[in-house]
Amino acid sequence: MATTSNYPEKGGIGRNAGAFDNAQPGFPIYNRRIANPGPLGFYAFAISTFVWSLFAVHTRHVLSSSLGLAMALAVGGLVQLLAGMWMFPTGNTFGATMFSIYGAFYLSLGVIYWPGSGIIDTYSTFGNLNRAMGIYLTGWFVLTTLLFFAAFRASISLVLLFFSLMMAFMLGMIAQYLNSYTINKASAAFGFITTFLAFWLGTSGLVTRDHHFFQLPVGNQLAARRNDVV
Template structure:
């Protein structure tokens, strides 16, 4: 029996989501979707933006100002991921749609903070402690969201567990870096967050490549992601 006949939306490495079954006594007919898997698009966009910002956080080549990532965060990490999320919902993948859309919104909101004309940074004036506390709350909130995705990923694959686990630690270090009273400790925490962010980016690249290879009509080489 084919996946279409079973009402299953196939995806790479068996990580796809089951299409919603029609309610009892319903005349609705499940139809196969012709929308391609947008997982690789979302994962590559997320990985690339995360990698760039994380390289800044570890102060690669002495870079301390992250503003160059703003354009990348708006269009690649933000808009592209949001579109990938919107395409995942019609495929019946609520997890992928929610994750990509959420992190797309994260990147666009993060970029907006650093756009001069947004007035967000100017609103705090010279009170850097209040700004740091506000950014700390912002990052802790996304750590909570990421932990919720981590819990859900426990039913999917080892690769997704590693991805959301490392991302949760990344947010934790960056949030603690913002609220730390010591400049030295804050710098070390930010660098630690950057290091975990780089690891997160490469895991996302790996999973994205696995999705892309598996989506080919004549897929021969498939990278294992440890599907449960």
Template sequence: MAEPKFTPAHGVASHDEATLASDGTHNYGPNGVAPNGGAGGYQGGGGPMARFITPGGHPMDTSQPAFPVFHRKFANPAPLGLISFAATTFLLSLFNVSARGITTPNVIMGMALGYGGLVQLIAGIEEWACGNTFGATAFSSYGGFWISFATFYIPQFGVTTAYEDPEMLENALGLYLVTWAIVTFIFFLACLRSSIALVALFFFLDVTFWLLAAGALAPSTNAHKAGGAFGILTAAIAAYTSLAGMLTKDTSHFLIPVGNLSRAK
């Protein structure tokens, strides 16, 4: 494969534009201007000041070889949205199965607002800019879900305190979860031609919502814990899919499959 050709930036002299004086120094024209009209080095024979440009039209930067310079308008926001969803779902699901005897999940509020909510919403906005309608709709929706979920634990919003009857509160939360189960099923239908990993993610997420809804409406502690268990599985799939998006031939020694279902060849 031929090496990419880097050219000096406009108005900056290269080695070819300067001539060598008898003492071995670069000889620029009057006032330090290169013979071909480019802006030369220092007046009096200083070294050339070449700034190399990549084929993408950006300044070449090799100061951080571990972070290659990619010449595109936007990076892929999907791994960010997936990993933020995975981490927040994993933490809440641990609380739902009463891990370590924890039955009060208020710690999830910060995670839901910051990582699962704000960061995932940003990923959704970036997907809009990249032209990915499905990713934009999904990430923005679940970013909104986590923000709305966090409000249940913020006293100033008065969501839970508005219900004097605990049974009515459980029914309201159950219907809230049913709504998100329906939304998730719509996303499940929309991603059937994407990848096995993404289809599995939305399938198990939908099962999670239905089980949590049943746990609130029945009410049933077993259904609630089962929803937490499926939530942990869902988080693992989301983390796997996120990792698959971050591993590329340019930055990794290996790739992991996601099971492409797209019709595109």
């Protein structure tokens, strides 16, 4: 375990050294030998959450969310899952876990609403689809809460992202149990906040001092910074 400065000189970025990933100041500065998959994962999560939130509030009076199925399977699901898998070689356990599990979330969401799966039709027959979706979202609310506390060593932006996502899942869960469109709109509002933060974090991984003249601020973590290189 070696140490290095927060912004290494260009000599430290070469064929053998790889690239440095310090977009999340609370985590170790990872010496990557592959491209940073973080922006890809954040962008896939952001655009999928944005589209699903728009469908949730029936934007432009669109009542069907069928197009969201393509976003869930291809972008939020497949692309984000790939980003999570590519995070493992970088040594970023938190990023690998985050992108992989939410990639699985969007894949499962796409399967639920895919007409060929027959899941929606089954629950519609028994008349308890809302309660079943409430249970489904309860599980994701619990998981997001755990990740929210695990992110405290990361940047403030990432902590805020998980807080807004946690609120979105909680309100979505309540909306399903109570069959309330008003609460569902409140859940979508937090979805829009989550979208903005995910876009910001994704861009911060692209706009770095390695490739630009400045670096987007993401906020220092509450604890002391660590400068370990993995």
